[in-house]
Amino acid sequence: MQTLNAMHSKKPDKIPMKNINETVYVTSGADAAAAASNTLRADVKSLSFWYGENRALSSVSMPVWDRKITALIGPSGCGKSTLLRSFNRMHDLYPGNRYDGEIRLYPEDRNLIEMDPGLVRLRVGMVFQKPNPFPKSIFENVAAGLRVRGIHRRAVLDERVEKSLKDAALWNEVKDRMHDSAYSLSGGQQQRLCIARALAPQPDLLLLDEPTSALDPIATAKIEDLLTGLRQSVTVIIVTHNMQQAARISDLTGYMHMGELIEYGDTGELFTNPREKRTSDYITGRFG
């Protein structure tokens, strides 16, 4: 496995070589120097996770690069959501769950598994599969994350809410009805509202769990556009069942299978040249 990187040189990328456990890290050795200029936003180190007795993650290791979009793909039940929800300690809301291993958060280099979950969630935003706006006005939904961080000045709120709605490509549709209920929006608009709500506090890391699976192609395209527009400013991890989507928008892709990260690396490489048979089976199976 460690030798695989030498075989591929046709498409240099910026991902440094890294190899722990079983995961195949798709890299291009030719560009190791460029890789050094990349900064880590987080680094998963031998993370295992249990729902009660039921092990859902087996020793996953994976770097998360700053201001890149990382996609997680894999068959249903393979642990994508479990891994994603470890980044903001969502599992801590339910009794009986257990982590083992580390997720180091940079730049301060702390293990977020041992931090206070509330503190972690102040830095890591999340968008869920099903749009879940609060029963409040459109404005208050986006302002919610600012208020909990102690921002109450009207001018600041107005400005940040507007910017987030623009980033989420929703501003033009809602600017004249900011004080209407969020439930008056369509499903696709509600999901973009949830993205704006997550963006407003400027999280270090944004997690998205199948954010477009409940949406039609037009709403999906809008959200994909806004995510690619964000890639320069925000670090994103997105779980998706749609492989074209992963290929279109992500810089890096991880393929998971039965709680393990089978292969992880540059998206173009992984889709055109998967190293692992299981990865290629999954990808080709889907593409027909």
Next chain:
Amino acid sequence: MTNAASVVIEVQHNRSFGGASEKFLRRRAMQAAIARCILFAAAAASVLVTVGIVYVLVTESASFFSHVSIRDFLTDTQWTPVFENARFGVMTLVSATLTVAGIALAFAVPAGMALAIYLSEYARPGIRETVKPFLELLEGVPTVVYGFFAVLFVTPLLQIFLPELSGFNLLAPGLVMGIMILPYTASVSEDAMRAVPMGLREAGYALGYSRFRVAAQVVIPAALSGITAAFILGMSRAVGETMVVAVAAGQNPNFGFDPMEGAATITAYIVQMAMGDLPHGSIAYQSVFGAGIVLFVITLIFNVLGFYMRRRFREVY
């Protein structure tokens, strides 16, 4: 096993012998018809009883209102039906009724909310499973027990802090009634809060909310119409409640909203008159129905309001 087998055999038996099969089917049809008749009779009886009650209420109060003008009934502030110069200002009774119900609500809303939030958002499942049946048990305590609790325990206790409190007053029965409706309002509010989808809570936590902030900013607004319905229905129960006020609030019709003094509520007046032997057809006798119809209208308004709120809260998500 044997049962199933014998049924199969019986069915086959019936099939293979045409006459027996028809008899079997006829018997079944007969049984179904009888069952339907009995159920229909039971349903019709309960509807008829309700209609009958409303009919009596309306006709008896109609003859009451032929003696007393509705204007006097609603604006006079004296209620003296057995005096020589009888006056029928029902607001005297309504004021006491609303004061008691208001005190009950002023206690039950904060306490019920606190309990519901605790059970729905904080308590471990084990605690919730213990407390909920206990609350339902409290709902079954006979109300006369609450009445004596108010007059023999709560009033003397309050008099330590409020020496000017009368022996019969509205404060003690109001508080006790608050305790009485608390289990109902807390458990219905808790149901409404637990019906809020987990995804909505997760959205709050993911944004960095504390548990309390999730409860206050996410769960309560989302369950608000259900919670309001719980308290409106609790209020309607407090307005219609009889024993606590009959025992602890006294039977003096006083117009006013002073919780320190005793005053007869609508229900206390009705039970007082019903226990005395008033001559049938006398105006004092008919005044019971006049007061009754006011009570009926007030609780009807609360129930319709509560019903409407409950329906609305189902539609939110």
